[in-house]
Amino acid sequence: MPTSPPPSPPLRTECPPGACICERARLFDDPDADRRVLLLTREQEKRLIERIDAISTYAELQRIGQRLYEQLGVRLHIGPRANEVRTARGFAIELSPVPGLCRKTRQAVPAAIRRCLDRHPEIAYAVLDAHDLLGPR
Structure with missing residues (x-):
């Protein structure tokens, strides 16, 4: 008796044409x-945002970044901008293109991280410290 292939996991639904810059079609043009x-998916994105909102330590933030890379192939970059950092808006937070x-x-992800940094300034200090901005000169 032939076995049926395992069900494929749900994929994110396509955005309306012209509404997004995701270049989703490129993924299907290249077999590799x-x-x-x-x-x-949108539901999982909501769970991710909730999880980011619940972060309370720098280690948790790093773990989220690592999981994004392991599970989705997306790198999270967080660092100070060229000008001084006075608030969470002074951080460059972006996902790799x-x-x-x-x-x-x-x-949504950078906005959630900024909210987290606003609520937990100790995480913001840890990010700065990781970039040697608070270290001796």
Whole structure:
């Protein structure tokens, strides 16, 4: 008796034409493309944002960044901007430009991290310290 292939995991639904810059079609044009980013459905994105909102330590923030890379192939970059950092807006927070990553996700994740940094200034200090801005000169 032939076995049926395992069910494929749900993929993120396509954005309306012209509404997004995700370049989703590039993933299907190249047979070797990394399509893991499409596994981040809207429901899972909401859970990710909730998880980011619940972060209370720098180690947790690093763990989220590592998990984003391991599971979706997306790198999270957090660091101070060229000018001085006075608030969470002074941090450059971005996701690596990966085909298939929705514009809304590229905005929602950094916004959630900024809210986290506003609520937990000790995490912001740890990010600065990781970039040697608070160390001796």
